[in-house]
Amino acid sequence: MELQLNRNRPLIMHIDLNSCFATCTQQAFVHLRGKPLVMVAYDTPNGCVLSPSIEAKRFGVKTGMTLREARLLCPSVISRMTDTVMVRDVHIKFKKIFKDYSPNVSPKSIDEAVIDFSDMEKVLKNRSLTDIGNEIKRRMRAEIGEWISCSIGISTNRFLAKQAAGLKKPDGLEIITHENLRQVMDKLTLIDLNGINIKFQARLNIHGIHTPLQFLDAPMDKLKKQVFQSIVGYYWYKRLRGWEVDDMDFKRKSIGQDYALSKKTADPQELSKILMKLSEKMGRRLRRHNLTARGIHVAMIYDDWTYWHRARQTDRDMFATMELYRAAQLIFNQQPESKVVSKLSVSCYDLEPCGNSQMSLFDAPSDKIRKVSEAMDKINDKYGEFVVTPALMMGMEDTVIDRIAFGAVKELEDLYSTQ
């Protein structure tokens, strides 16, 4: 049986801060306002553009370009590194505003959040969501800063609300309902749909689907059995019709850190130091959540764009930085050949609450290592990150600096836990 379009009142609001990192920087530094600005990972010609300002976007500057490419498009572009503490502060402030309207606020990333107004109709008292959206915009300007702008999308599910938020940038407020869904879809391409990348687009094209309208009109059986050949097809069938399928909360399965090397190297000593710092950052997060890990994974992207990774389960739980580092170093040493590394990642998985693990009869020294780690954490909590570090991390102050991960809802949980 064919599923109808969702004709319910649109009660999902998606809010997206425009050019978040750049806008926050322009809010703080008045003289950067109205100028083409790019926030970069490294302030070097090969540094990656993380966030261009609205003014830089007008010159065609996009996220992912190198600073050199951005300067070719816009010679007067100003480059800055992100003030991560300030951006996180903006996130906390806007989340606080959203919480005034509904208890169901789900941050999607550092610059995006969804407010769910379902079951809130009594509180809304016939107030339209457009009215609330405009009020949120006003409050963000008044309470965070006058340069802060956001795009708001309203619809019946998360997917269409996000799609609506992307219709008009910057500073838009758009609604997608069953009445205008077809008109909106008619103006988009498949790649404009959130979650459809070039691979999915090719897959849809193979089955004769070339436009979002054709995607919307495709029968469920075709999407499920032919195009996606899985339940994913059914989810898309529902999603496009405005029914909710993305209201899911995933349990944390791993904790990881990665680092794109500013100076690529094949030197095992140098790489071991980076591995140590990544293990320390990962260990801090693991211990903050009071978890232990039973598995470790190390991955490397080399300068020639080849990739090597390996995971290993350990026979006992890891908790201390030294335990994580030792396991990671063992995997690192198994690399088939020593090549120039451009990106190094380490993560731990099979997470268990601390205390559930069985103590080893024969390995008492591990208890000492854990106590040392806990003592170091206490000192670092009191006096600041990396005040006390393992000796291997000496001289690493400017390496693996603090970053804000793209997406990464779990990172936001770390942020709230430290507030």
Add this chain to the structure above:
Amino acid sequence: MNEVINEKVSVELIYNRMTGEVMPRRMRWQGRLYIMKKLGYYHKARQGRTILHIFHVTDGNTDFRLSLDTENLHWTLNEITDGTTT
């Protein structure tokens, strides 16, 4: 032009009980007096257990990032920018 400074400076702070506004009004740095006209952004930051109050202010010509260390109530000028590329 953007420059990291990290130098101790003398600062005069005002508090308006009616509006709740708190803002560094005057700053003396390297013998020169700067009168602040606008607060761009204020936030707190942590250095271990020490709380720092970070003020982004401008005197109309240059933007300043000032921090107040609550441990010793000392002011530091962290960086300056005038919004030009050179």
